[in-house]
Amino acid sequence: MSTPDNEPPWERQLLEKVAFAALHEQRAKRRWGIFFKLAGLTYLVAVLVLVVDWGGAEQRADGRHTAVIHLHGTIEAQGEASAQNVNDALEAAFADKGTAGVILRVNSPGGSPVQAGIVHDEIRRLRTKHPQIPLYAVVEDLCASGGYYVAVAADKIFVDKASIVGSIGVLMDGFGFTGTMDKLGVERRLLTAGENKGFLDPFSPQDAKQKEHARVLLREIHKQFIEVVRRGRGTRLKETPEMFSGLMWTGSQSISLGLADGLGTVGSVARDVIKAERIVEFTIKENIAERFAKRLRADAAQGMTGTLLGFSQTLFH
Numbered sequence: 001m002s003t004p005d006n007e008p009p010w011e012r013q014l015l016e017k018v019a020f021a022a023l024h025e026q027r028a029k030r031r032w033g034i035f036f037k038l039a040g041l042t043y044l045v046a047v048l049v050l051v052v053d054w055g056g057a058e059q060r061a062d063g064r065h066t067a068v069i070h071l072h073g074t075i076e077a078q079g080e081a082s083a084q085n086v087n088d089a090l091e092a093a094f095a096d097k098g099t100a101g102v103i104l105r106v107n108s109p110g111g112s113p114v115q116a117g118i119v120h121d122e123i124r125r126l127r128t129k130h131p132q133i134p135l136y137a138v139v140e141d142l143c144a145s146g147g148y149y150v151a152v153a154a155d156k157i158f159v160d161k162a163s164i165v166g167s168i169g170v171l172m173d174g175f176g177f178t179g180t181m182d183k184l185g186v187e188r189r190l191l192t193a194g195e196n197k198g199f200l201d202p203f204s205p206q207d208a209k210q211k212e213h214a215r216v217l218l219r220e221i222h223k224q225f226i227e228v229v230r231r232g233r234g235t236r237l238k239e240t241p242e243m244f245s246g247l248m249w250t251g252s253q254s255i256s257l258g259l260a261d262g263l264g265t266v267g268s269v270a271r272d273v274i275k276a277e278r279i280v281e282f283t284i285k286e287n288i289a290e291r292f293a294k295r296l297r298a299d300a301a302q303g304m305t306g307t308l309l310g311f312s313q314t315l316f317h
Contacts, residue, residue: 110145152232169246
């Protein structure tokens with residue numbers, strides 16, 4: 001087959017057509033790929049916006065209302081139930097001109113004695129500063145140990161009949177791996193400056209003197225806990241030999257023992273006790289970035305503490 005002198009051979013024309021067609025198809029696939037990736041990303045962002053608690057502005061309302069603050073989960077410096085978060089929320093609630101009363105909504109197994117003590121002391125300070133604004137603790141599922149340490153600072157404690165209340169005690173937990181190390185042939189090489197610097201080291205045999213010293217520490221913190229409960233509950237408390245042993249009771253039993261004052265919910269206490277049915281949320285909620293950053297700092301601090309101090313964690317649990 002012949003072609004004019006000024007035109008390329010037909011084979012070349014065919015190859016060019018095939019090449020351009022393939023290029024066009026690749027570009028089309030690339031465009032559709034980008035489209036589907038963008039669509040998938042848009043869908044993912046929409047889902048995150050809907051289901052993730054991003055934090056943000058706190059709810060406020062004009063007029064007379066009941067301020068509610070959540071104390072949920074473990075009480076710890078790097079968690080949502082940290083003393084800083086709870087105390088900042090308490091400060092804002094008491095400072096609000098429309099606050100007729102404050103409800104601390106408790107659902108906590110306990111946590112750090114220090115963090116719980118800081119919140120407890122702040123409640124007492126704010127009640128003295130704002131004597132016209134009452135504060136009530138409303139217990140949901142659990143108000144144990146450090147959670148109860150905080151709750152006894154309230155004017156009254158309301159529970160559900162099936163709530164779990166109490167655990168007035170202190171523990172120091174840890175593990176011992178000496179037997180496992182012997183079986184594996186692992187030798188512990190611990191160097192310290194100070195004979196007790198490796199206090200309760202889990203990879204060394206337990207020292208009787210260190211164990212007794214730990215018990216002294218626990219008894220001292222337990223004594224502080226008992227004094228706080230007695231001061232907070234006063235003559236309402238009906239002490240028994242088991243009350244401060246770490247046992248827990250149902251909400252109904254806690255009322256009989258004077259650990260709580262009556263049955264109630266956030267809604268009923270706002271409506272019937274404070275007489276301000278409108279509820280305004282003052283709980284400080286961290287956004288997802290703040291939570292992630294805090295967790296990283298907590299993990300780093302925990303690792304450093306374990307390396308330098310070798311000290312078991314003491315908890316209201």
